Amino acid sequence: MSSEHTLNCESTDHQMVSVIKRSDDVIEDTASLFSALGEVSRLRLLELLFDGPRCVSELAHETEQSMSLISQRLKILHQARLVNKERQGKHIYYSLSDEHIVQLLNNAFDHVEEHK
Amino acid sequence: MSSEHTLNCESTDHQMVSVIKRSDDVIEDTASLFSALGEVSRLRLLELLFDGPRCVSELAHETEQSMSLISQRLKILHQARLVNKERQGKHIYYSLSDEHIVQLLNNAFDHVEEHK
DNA sequence: TAAACAGTTTAACATTTGTTTAATTGTTGA
């Protein structure tokens, strides 16, 4: 890509190119989003949610890990707006926040699978 | 999404649902990819590369940071296959690896900008 | 070939992050 860009960079006198910059807020939130996605165990949790909503004890049971651990991971995913919470009696159900996120994840998985 | 899924979870007897799992390798590489994207300064670097290839000294100059720092950040981005390296005489030019990545980034930025 | 420049690597340090265990909050049903 971008193969038509000139590569003229002689000594330290670089010509400044004005780039359209995203706002600090957007960059920070995007970094948080990616950061939340950047861990194997959280990615596995999201993978389980692909199949539909799950409560904390279900996820703990399915992954054979403590509820505390699962809860803390879900908190990070929730803060990054990757999952929704919904209380249903004693249980709290977590689900993927929207179709956007499903697509983002599948894109990333597919991209990685291609480059193998 | 997934609003038609049943939420019947009584006591701890959860019914197991067989989910199609991605391989450990794919999950790990995807986590690395997201992890590399999950930091403000690296995201800013990628943003600069949206405009075309840049060498380390250019990026250091434009961001007013040390070449060492830029070089280390680029290394992480390169290891995650987010950017390509190409030597051109004294300079090493970095560029976004492919259009897939451009789309992934723009998707994420747009998603964050929407939810504000 | 040696000086100058571009880039990378290393080691040390501070900060952040993930996990464990135990205590705490919230909800239901006997």
Added chain:
DNA sequence: TCAACAATTAAACAAATGTTAAACTGTTTA
């Protein structure tokens, strides 16, 4: 209301990560 269950929180700790400064490698050109 209180016992039992579901989930969250807090504190302590280990591991991973980002930054700085200095040493090092690679390339050009005088």
